[in-house]
Structures are given as C-alpha cells and as structure tokens.
Amino acid sequence: MNNQTSNHISIIGGAGHVGLPLGLAFASKNFKIHLIDKNKKALKNIEENKMPFLEIGAKKLLQKANKKKLFFYENDLSNISKSKYIIICIGTPIDKKLKPDLVGFYGLIKKLKNRINKNQILVVRSSVLPGTNQKIKKILKNKNSNLVYGPERIVQSKSLIELPKLPQILACEKKSAFESSKKLFLKISKKIIKTSILEAELIKLYSNANRYINFAIANQLYTICHLNNLDFKRVRNIMQDGYARNLNLTNAGFTAGPCLVKDTMQLKYFTKNSFSLGSAAMKVNENIPNLIIDKLKKFNSYKSKKIGLLGLTFKGETDDTRDSLSIVLLNKLKKLNLKILQSDEYYKTKNGISKKELINKSDIIIIGAPHKAYKKLKINKKKKKLIDIWDII
Ligand SMILES: NC(=O)c1ccc[n+]([C@@H]2O[C@H](COP(=O)([O-])OP(=O)(O)OC[C@H]3O[C@@H](n4cnc5c(N)ncnc54)[C@H](O)[C@@H]3O)[C@@H](O)[C@H]2O)c1
Known part of the structure; x- marks a missing residue:
C-alpha cells in the first residue's frame, strides 16, 4: 500500500x-x-x-x-x-x-x-x-x-x-x-x-442500557407519584436535599431515541431474554406517553380544548425524531380525535407552528422535548394548563 x-x-x-x-x-x-x-x-x-x-x-x-x-x-x-x-x-x-x-x-x-x-x-x-x-x-x-x-x-x-x-x-x-x-x-x-472484541461489543451496548435503566428509575418514581397524586419534582427535590446518595436520581422524561432502546433490546436478545432490568426499563419508559394522556384526561372537558405539543424530537437540541416518544404521544393524541397543535425548534413540518403561536392558541400545553428555547417561555398558568414532565419551564 x-x-x-x-x-x-x-x-x-x-x-x-x-x-x-x-x-x-x-x-x-x-x-x-x-x-x-x-x-x-x-x-x-x-x-x-x-x-x-x-x-x-x-x-x-x-x-x-x-x-x-x-x-x-x-x-x-x-x-x-x-x-x-x-x-x-x-x-x-x-x-x-x-x-x-x-x-x-x-x-x-x-x-x-x-x-x-x-x-x-x-x-x-x-x-x-x-x-x-x-x-x-x-x-x-x-x-x-x-x-x-x-x-x-x-x-x-x-x-x-x-x-x-x-x-x-x-x-x-x-x-x-x-x-x-x-x-x-x-x-x-x-x-x-x-x-477484547467481545468486551468492546458488550461495553458499547451496556453503556446505553445503563443510561436507559437510569432514566427508567426516575420515570418509575414519576409513575408512582402520578398514581398517588404526588408532585414528582417536590419528592425528588426532598430526596436530594442534603442527601448526596440520591443525587444520581435523574429527572423524568421521554426516554427513547435511536440508540438507547435498540441497544438495550440487542442485549436482551444476546442474553436470551434474561436481561430483566433492560426489559423492565423499557416497560417503564415506553409507558410515559400513556401517563401523560392520563394527566391530560384529568383536566375538565379536555376533549373540547386545544392541546399544544411543544417539542417533537427524541431529546432536546436535536432535529432527530427517530423513536421519539413525543411523536408516539402525538399519534396517540391524534387517535383520540383531539384538537392538536404542534411545534418544534429544529424539526420543521408543514403542520408545525411557532412556539409563540402554539402557546397563544393552546389551552393545554404539553412539553414533548426539552429544547433550551422553552426555558424562558412565559405561560399564564391561570389561563392555561401545562404538562411538563421535563420540568423545563
Ligand atoms: N446516532 C448516534 O448518536 C450513535 C452513537 C453511537 C453509536 N451509534 C451507532 O452507530 C450506527 C449508525 O447510527 P447512525 O445514528 O449514524 O445511523 P444513521 O441512520 O444516521 O446513519 C447510517 C447511514 O448509513 C447509510 N447506509 C445504510 N446502509 C448502507 C449501505 N449498505 N451502504 C451505504 N450506506 C448505508 C444510511 O443511508 C445512513 O446515512 C448504529 O449502529 C448506531 O447504533 C449511533
């Protein structure tokens, strides 16, 4: 050569x-x-x-x-x-x-x-x-x-x-x-x-599974809080107040995207279905859109309200919607025949509107992806309802 x-x-x-x-x-x-x-x-x-x-x-x-x-x-x-x-x-x-x-x-x-x-x-x-x-x-x-x-x-x-x-x-x-x-x-x-080659293959997949399972721990607590009418953010804050052993508890959110789920499932296959932590994490993480719909249904006459989904990508600061749970949520909302508005900072579609227009026109706003641009948004909580699993606003 x-x-x-x-x-x-x-x-x-x-x-x-x-x-x-x-x-x-x-x-x-x-x-x-x-x-x-x-x-x-x-x-x-x-x-x-x-x-x-x-x-x-x-x-x-x-x-x-x-x-x-x-x-x-x-x-x-x-x-x-x-x-x-x-x-x-x-x-x-x-x-x-x-x-x-x-x-x-x-x-x-x-x-x-x-x-x-x-x-x-x-x-x-x-x-x-x-x-x-x-x-x-x-x-x-x-x-x-x-x-x-x-x-x-x-x-x-x-x-x-x-x-x-x-x-x-x-x-x-x-x-x-x-x-x-x-x-x-x-x-x-x-x-x-x-x-070794086998070590490298396992290390790569387990690195993603590790993150996936970690996020599931927070999402599991979010689920328990939701089912018991408790505020996840408050519970998490108290858990972490002066108690360093709980600082590894992440925020809740839509955990998906092109790698975390896929690599966890590759490990499930590799271990002949005995990767029980991975399977449990998937069950918890993939159920979060259902939980958000549950929250939505608690609002009076939600069926007649305009619902705005802010952020469609699989995580913040990306234009990638591959395996996005926000898109899963969007499709579930559509199936319920609700009036939906959608917006994203980076993923542009013909149905998309600006974040300002979405906030003005929606009665209920759901944060689907935690883009930084949403941090400073002002939402009049007396007039509008907000579901913000990411706690970005
Ligand atoms: N996206 C990430 O952040 C990330 C991080 C670490 C590892 N990975 C891994 O890297 C790999 C690629 O992921 P990605 O996100 O870049 O995927 P991608 O879909 O963005 O890119 C893959 C590219 O390969 C092209 N392609 C597919 N088959 C081809 C073929 N036979 N010949 C020529 N081109 C072909 C596709 O057109 C596409 O452009 C996956 O195994 C993924 O798990 C991804």
Whole structure:
C-alpha cells in the first residue's frame, strides 16, 4: 500500500449521524474521506455544504473539508480500494419484534468481501450485537484479517465536542492492525483503550442500557407519584436535599431515541431474554406517553380544548425524531380525535407552528422535548394548563 492510500479513509454510512461527524473530524486532520452512502440526497446536501442533521460545530468543518476537496461523495463501493482504512458506520436496527435485524449489515459485509484486500484495515464503528464481529471474521476469511471493532460512544449531535475527549475503545486480534488503527484514532482523540472484541461489543451496548435503566428509575418514581397524586419534582427535590446518595436520581422524561432502546433490546436478545432490568426499563419508559394522556384526561372537558405539543424530537437540541416518544404521544393524541397543535425548534413540518403561536392558541400545553428555547417561555398558568414532565419551564 502506498502513501497516498494510507491518507484515504472510506466511511460507509458516511452521511449518517456517526459517519459524517467522524469524517469531519478526520478531514480536519487532512485525511481524504470517501463518504459512501446509499442516501444520495444526503450526500448531495453535504456536497453543497448543507448538514443533513443538526450537529454542533459541523458547518464550519464541512465548508473547510469541501473547500480543501477532502470529501469524495460515493454511492457504492467501487472506489474502496483507494483507502487504507474502511470504517463501517451504518445502522444496526431492531425489527418489530425487537430482535436485531442485521440483514443489511451482513449484506454489506458480503459485498465488501469481494472488494477488500489483505492490506486494508476494516473498522466496525456501528453498535453491534455481541458475536457480530466474529461472524464478520468468518465471512471475510482468507480475504482480510485486519478487523477492528471501535464502537462510537458520543452523544448524538455533540460528536465533534466529544470525539477529542472520549477514550477510543479498540479491539483487534491482530497486533499490526491494532497498532495501525490506534495510530489513526490518535489523530482525533487522546486515549486508546484496548479490549477484547467481545468486551468492546458488550461495553458499547451496556453503556446505553445503563443510561436507559437510569432514566427508567426516575420515570418509575414519576409513575408512582402520578398514581398517588404526588408532585414528582417536590419528592425528588426532598430526596436530594442534603442527601448526596440520591443525587444520581435523574429527572423524568421521554426516554427513547435511536440508540438507547435498540441497544438495550440487542442485549436482551444476546442474553436470551434474561436481561430483566433492560426489559423492565423499557416497560417503564415506553409507558410515559400513556401517563401523560392520563394527566391530560384529568383536566375538565379536555376533549373540547386545544392541546399544544411543544417539542417533537427524541431529546432536546436535536432535529432527530427517530423513536421519539413525543411523536408516539402525538399519534396517540391524534387517535383520540383531539384538537392538536404542534411545534418544534429544529424539526420543521408543514403542520408545525411557532412556539409563540402554539402557546397563544393552546389551552393545554404539553412539553414533548426539552429544547433550551422553552426555558424562558412565559405561560399564564391561570389561563392555561401545562404538562411538563421535563420540568423545563
Ligand atoms: N446516532 C448516534 O448518536 C450513535 C452513537 C453511537 C453509536 N451509534 C451507532 O452507530 C450506527 C449508525 O447510527 P447512525 O445514528 O449514524 O445511523 P444513521 O441512520 O444516521 O446513519 C447510517 C447511514 O448509513 C447509510 N447506509 C445504510 N446502509 C448502507 C449501505 N449498505 N451502504 C451505504 N450506506 C448505508 C444510511 O443511508 C445512513 O446515512 C448504529 O449502529 C448506531 O447504533 C449511533
């Protein structure tokens, strides 16, 4: 492999939430990045300096990368031989039965098998079911044995802030491939932690399950308070007043999004349904929209009122609605034939109105996502009812 190619990185899934920021981070270190993605529209936007999603600090880096011609936009694997490093960042979804759906993922590996050579380093960045990398090794046998698992651990929309700070976990059974990938990732981060492949797979999924279960603990207390007409915020505050052992109790909220539920369910599958904490957390977290509807129904003549849902994304400061429980709530409200208004700071649809208009026109306001812009909103609580699980207002 000559010098030119060792400066080239192919990122498969390069237009996605993990692949694109990673590409920007490497481009900021002057690597030439082949963004390979099946989403042509997203690639076109990126080429025109338009970020396809909200990512803090990305715009300037994107403009720079395009200006310096460091990004190549590709729709298939035909140029893959130019890159020393191939990083896989495609989605690893679960199906309707909550089981990992890796058909697309293994389909890609099979295609790669015919194109990859012995010198290239293949880094899997996606969050995968434990055991997946061993299966990849089997598929690639005799073609390439430089397989590295380097899971992404950033929090969505803050990749460029977190990548330089977070230690990178890298797992690889071959010393030379490990050293090579270590050198690569040290260009964008300060610390590398070496683990076995199975450890890295488990660590990635359990990190998300850990967060998911933690949020469920708060949501469980919120549920108990609701069922007993107690104020969650007051109960939580008293629990934490001068009592440091309770400070880990988070706020309640809609806990979902593209990773936490999925990765918890991947672990459930991996443990052959014995991940009881994960299953219990899902039951608690996914029930929160029903609880909000319960709260709504306690208001007199709610059926004739205008209900405003403020914030639709899966968390604050993102435009991502994947697996958003606010959207689940919206659909449940629609099924009840209620008069609904909707608004979001970042996720714009033709039905969306501004936050001011929503507040003016609604009788009951529900906070669906805790965007910072809602913090200073003034709502006349004598005239309007507010359901704010996030306690943002
Ligand atoms: N979103 C996050 O914050 C985050 C954080 C850590 C880890 N992860 C993990 O990273 C992986 C990717 O997540 P994401 O949020 O970036 O998903 P995403 O949907 O935003 O991006 C995936 C991209 O891959 C493309 N793609 C899918 N199949 C392809 C194929 N065969 N060839 C070329 N392109 C293909 C899609 O068009 C999409 O642009 C998942 O395993 C996820 O669990 C995500």
